Amino acid sequence: MSDTTEHFDDEADFGACPKLAEDLNALFGSGLSVPAEVDRAVIDRANRHFVRRGRRRPWSRWAASAAAAAAVIIFAVVLETQFSGPSEQESKPDQHFSAPLAERKSKSDQFVSTTLVGKARLATDIDENGRVDILDAFKLARHIESAETRQAKWDINGDGQVNRDDVDVLAFAAVRLDKGV
Amino acid sequence: MKSDEELIALVNDGDADAFEALYYRYRDWVYRLAWRFTRNHADALDVVQDTFGYLLRKFPGFELTASMTTFLYPVVKHTSFAVRRKSRRVSSDDEVLDEIPAPAPKETSRRELAAVLGVLSDEQREVLMMKYLDDMSLKEIAAALNIPIGTVKSRLHQAVQRLRDDRRTRDYFLE
Numbered sequence: 243m244s245d246t247t248e249h250f251d252d253e254a255d256f257g258a259c260p261k262l263a264e265d266l267n268a269l270f271g272s273g274l275s276v277p278a279e280v281d282r283a284v285i286d287r288a289n290r291h292f293v294r295r296g297r298r299r300p301w302s303r304w305a306a307s308a309a310a311a312a313a314v315i316i317f318a319v320v321l322e323t324q325f326s327g328p329s330e331q332e333s334k335p336d337q338h339f340s341a342p343l344a345e346r347k348s349k350s351d352q353f354v355s356t357t358l359v360g361k362a363r364l365a366t367d368i369d370e371n372g373r374v375d376i377l378d379a380f381k382l383a384r385h386i387e388s389a390e391t392r393q394a395k396w397d398i399n400g401d402g403q404v405n406r407d408d409v410d411v412l413a414f415a416a417v418r419l420d421k422g423v
Numbered sequence: 424m425k426s427d428e429e430l431i432a433l434v435n436d437g438d439a440d441a442f443e444a445l446y447y448r449y450r451d452w453v454y455r456l457a458w459r460f461t462r463n464h465a466d467a468l469d470v471v472q473d474t475f476g477y478l479l480r481k482f483p484g485f486e487l488t489a490s491m492t493t494f495l496y497p498v499v500k501h502t503s504f505a506v507r508r509k510s511r512r513v514s515s516d517d518e519v520l521d522e523i524p525a526p527a528p529k530e531t532s533r534r535e536l537a538a539v540l541g542v543l544s545d546e547q548r549e550v551l552m553m554k555y556l557d558d559m560s561l562k563e564i565a566a567a568l569n570i571p572i573g574t575v576k577s578r579l580h581q582a583v584q585r586l587r588d589d590r591r592t593r594d595y596f597l598e
Contacts, residue, residue, distance in 0.1 A: 256554060256561075256579055256580075256583060257596075258555060258583075258595050258596050259594075259595055259596070259597070261532075261595060262536075262555050262595040262596075263555050263556060263558070265532060265533045265536050265595075266536070266552065266555055266556040267455075267556060268533055269533055269536065269537055269540075270455075270458075270459045270552065270556060271455060271458070272454075272455070272458040272464060272467065274458075274464050275451070275454070276450055276451065276454050276468065276471055277468070280468050280471060280472060281446075281447075281450070283472060284446055284471070284472055284475045284476075285439075285442075285443050285446065287476060287479065288439050288442045288443065288446070288475075288479055289439050291439075291479050291482075292437050292438075292439040292442070293439075
């Protein structure tokens with residue numbers, strides 16, 4: 243830095259009269275402004291950006307529910323494998339369960355037998371590809387989140403409403419079905 | 424009125440209205456700067472859209488470490504040069520800052536100012552414009568150009584000295 247520069251250490255040392263800014267603006271300004279179409283384009287893009295991001299959050303909640311359901315099922319299957327013998331399993335499949343586990347399995351079996359069989363099973367095939375799997379749960383979640391038409395047949399748990407609870411039940415059941423139970 | 428930092432925090436939470444507020448706060452500043460670099464209305468509008476598109480992609484997770492103008496200046500500058508390169512509306516690739524506009528004949532003081540600016544180097548002229556036209560502080564200029572503040576002071580000093588020494592422009596600096 244030169245010696246002379248050292249005399250200009252503060253903003254105040256570069257003070258100039260307002261006319262300098264005015265004349266620079268006249269020289270380097272276009273005299274035009276940003277039209278409303280550009281404003282709309284930028285703001286519409288921002289709105290789309292935030293709507294997209296906003297929709298992702300609930301979607302990830304469904305994924306988390308499905309993953310949790312899958313973890314529970316895997317845990318149950320591992321326990322079942324550990325506590326069962328081959329001959330007993332073939333003849334009396336439920337006798338080897340401890341009471342709470344048997345109770346849980348019974349509830350689950352009840353759901354599968356009452357809800358996911360026959361016509362009811364077809365109702366849970368949301369994407370109508372002939373099988374009920376985790377993708378149906380995702381699809382149902384998307385339908386609910388996007389507030390599109392909700393069909394009465396998607397009331398999986400039979401509480402009279404089509405909502406997140408149905409997605410959770412479907413996700414749980416779908417994972418269980420995938421495991422061949 | 425909410426500060427830039429408050430608006431950015433809201434945008435990070437997905438508030439589109441806060442982004443809109445930021446847009447209207449800096450739209451004209453971005454456009455003026457873009458026009459200065461491109462010298463073309465259509466190109467400058469492209470730069471405005473690209474600049475705010477770039478800013479949008481920073482969310483969520485954007486952290487403002489300096490002022491908004493410090494953040495936006497290099498974005499506008501680089502985007503302007505990119506748009507100019509793509510655009511066939513500009514016939515030459517010469518630096519636009521070399522193109523001092525010709526003011527109307529009656530505007531004597533502006534014509535003289537333009538003439539004196541013409542003898543400054545690109546670097547001196549750029550910091551002069553940032554200081555007096557964009558109203559940026561020395562610190563902000565240094566951060567925006569990614570150069571030491573001493574270099575900013577040196578360039579600005581040389582530019583101001585040139586204007587002070589010239590009888591046509593010395594009046595801008597009289598107390």
